[in-house]
Each structure stands twice: as structure tokens, then as C-alpha cells.
Amino acid sequence: MEWLRRRYGAGPVHLAGFMACAAVAFYALIKVLQESGTKGILFWFAVSVVAWDFIVWPACALVDLLAVRAQQRHQLSRRAVVPWINYVRVPAVISGVLLALFFPLIFRLNNPYYEASTGFNENIYIVNWLVVTGVLFAGSALAYLVRLGRAVRRDRADHERTR
Numbered sequence: 101m102e103w104l105r106r107r108y109g110a111g112p113v114h115l116a117g118f119m120a121c122a123a124v125a126f127y128a129l130i131k132v133l134q135e136s137g138t139k140g141i142l143f144w145f146a147v148s149v150v151a152w153d154f155i156v157w158p159a160c161a162l163v164d165l166l167a168v169r170a171q172q173r174h175q176l177s178r179r180a181v182v183p184w185i186n187y188v189r190v191p192a193v194i195s196g197v198l199l200a201l202f203f204p205l206i207f208r209l210n211n212p213y214y215e216a217s218t219g220f221n222e223n224i225y226i227v228n229w230l231v232v233t234g235v236l237f238a239g240s241a242l243a244y245l246v247r248l249g250r251a252v253r254r255d256r257a258d259h260e261r262t263r
Contacts, residue, residue, distance in 0.1 A: 208222045
């Protein structure tokens with residue numbers, strides 16, 4: 101086992117998991133290449149990779165950098181009891197992933213036969229995404245307020261004990 105750990109860098113369970121994931125990915129690749137729209141799939145995959153690497157990831161990194169700097173300024177200006185940055189990051193990331201997955205439906209960019217072929221109307225997707233985003237941010241704000249309340253009570257109790 102030590103030989104495997106030195107050569108591979110992890111244990112046999114990790115190797116078995118990696119091999120299983122590789123097998124599933126290989127199977128999916130074979131199925132995709134057998135389909136008639138392979139060129140379209142590969143085109144959208146390439147466009148997605150380029151868009152992610154050159155547009156979305158730098159924009160996310162910039163927004164996160166600005167949020168971290170705002171958090172740091174907030175900590176310098178007064179004593180921050182509970183950092184708020186992750187209470188904004190988590191719902192923003194989940195909402196962003198949902199937007200990325202369903203943007204053609206949210207922005208009504210599908211072909212005109214969508215409703216006829218699926219029986220669903222595209223109009224509800226933007227409402228659903230906005231509701232989910234609102235619930236995510238409201239839940240995160242509630243969790244932040246609960247944690248902030250606990251921290252303030254703990255600070256008051258510590259302050260009372262030191263008197």
C-alpha cells in the first residue's frame with residue numbers, strides 16, 4: 101500500500117473512485133459522439149469553456165475581490181462581530197449556477213417550438229429563478245442575523261464577566 105501511496109499520491113479507495121469516474125465519463129463521451137448533433141454539442145462545449153475561462157471566471161473573481169475588500173474595510177472601521185462575506189457568497193454562487201444552467205429559459209432564448217414540444221411555458225422560469233434567489237438571500241440573511249445575535253450576546257456576557 102505504501103508503494104501505491106508514493107507512486108499515485110493517494111490510497112486505493114481514491115484510485116478506485118477515480119477509475120469509476122473516468123469510466124462513467126468515457127461512457128458518456130462515447131454516447132455523445134454517437135448522437136447526430138455531435139458537432140453542435142462540441143461547439144457549445146468549446147464556447148462554454150472559453151466563455152467561462154475568459155468572461156465568467158474573471159468577472160466572478162473581480163466581484164469577489166471587491167466584496168473581500170469591502171469586508172476588510174468594514175472590519176477596519178469598526179469591530180466586526182461576524183464576517184458577512186460568506187453569507188453573500190453562498191446564495192450568489194447558487195443563484196449564479198442556476199442562472200447559468202437555465203439562462204435560455206430564463207431569458208426566453210429557446211426556439212419557438214419549446215412550448216409545443218414540452219407543454220411548459222417559458223414565462224415562469226424568470227419568476228422561479230427570482231423567487232429562488234430571493235429565498236436564498238433571505239435565508240442567508242436570517243442565518244447571518246442569528247449568528248450575529250449569538251455573537252453579540254456572547255460578547256455582552258464576556259463583557260459582564262470581566263467587570
